[in-house]
Amino acid sequence: MELADYRREYLRGGLRRKDLPADPLALFETWMQQAIAAGLADPTAMVVATVDERGQPFQRIVLLKHLDERGFVFYTNLGSRKASQLSVNPRISLLFPWHSLERQVHVTGAVEKLTTVEVMKYFGSRPKDSQIGAWVSPQSSRISARGLLEAKFLEMKQKFASGEVPLPSFWGGFRVHFDSIEFWQGGANRLHDRFLYQRGDDGWTIDRLAP
Template sequence: MKELTAIRREYLQGGLRRQDLPSTPLPLFEQWLEQANHAELLDPTSMSLATVDSDGQPFQRIVLLKQFDQRGLVFFTNLGSRKSQHIADNNQVSLLFPWHALERQVHITGRATRLATTEVLKYFASRPRDSQLGAWASSQSSKLSARSVLESSFMKMKQKFADGEVPLPDFWGGYRVEADSFEFWQGGAKRLHDRFLYQRHGEEWQIDRLAP
């Protein structure tokens, strides 16, 4: 295997300048997300969600961004999952969008709050039927003795809801992360990367350049 210390490259795709930044972070986030999508990156809406358990142990996992606006960024999940248990104890979370092919990252911190059932139902109804059945079949984060147990549960749900629509499980929902900060990272040559931090102060955002 190649020595890990020898794996390196220069970041040469572009820079980020203070005079080009909008006064609030959402327009720049939307622009970068659109560019990631236009570049046909694999899963451009995937983001790492970090939570902390009651012992202070951090956990990360990939979830998919499904909506965003001035109110925050939205993802959906099983409400009995490990991430949901963590959020119930401590709703301070962080999100990371790793758009490696564009030499970009966006790091977001904020507070996660449960979505109203009406919002969850609207999204759940738009999911493919097999995804709806999968939500019923999986007790997320619980231990399984074998994959066959999960597959058997899926088939039982498929038979149970063979006629008509698949209802919204009462253990399935979503969260909105109201952002306190956005950090935009753009790779630069000679490891002189561009980093800009937006921090919320009431209705205003303070912008600072950070050393790489």
């Protein structure tokens, strides 16, 4: 089959303006809970897009770990490519691709680093092996073989076997202060429903976008 021949109809239902809350977080939280209830694999997975100093975009999948009125929170190695790019250009884009529900949510905004207290609180809640993994990987750096990571993991696991794993100085997180959220719901005949929330001086404005 040619890729151009592959298609399907979107028939799960629409999204109407009368059903939109004034606050986009209310709708996002409803959709997130529905994605979890539907048994989607990794419902908190989001595509994170950043831009380097040459204007080259990069994307990768990261897990959303917290959300409130202040923003979307994720954690990472502060020496990683995304963290380095965000230190130069804090603008960011998030995409939640809930394909089986025929939904997408697109977020734009800018990041700030989380405080050490916030990072320590989350780091302490992680499984111990995940904590050790944070120490092992020089994220985005070139390595010659996987065996080096595995050997380092065993070394660090032995080192921290009898005590708590301390927070690495190079590990942290970001909060995305969002200024727009777009909700996309698939529709029949490619007449998808798209609503864009944009933050203004007097609150949120809502516009329907053509599909």
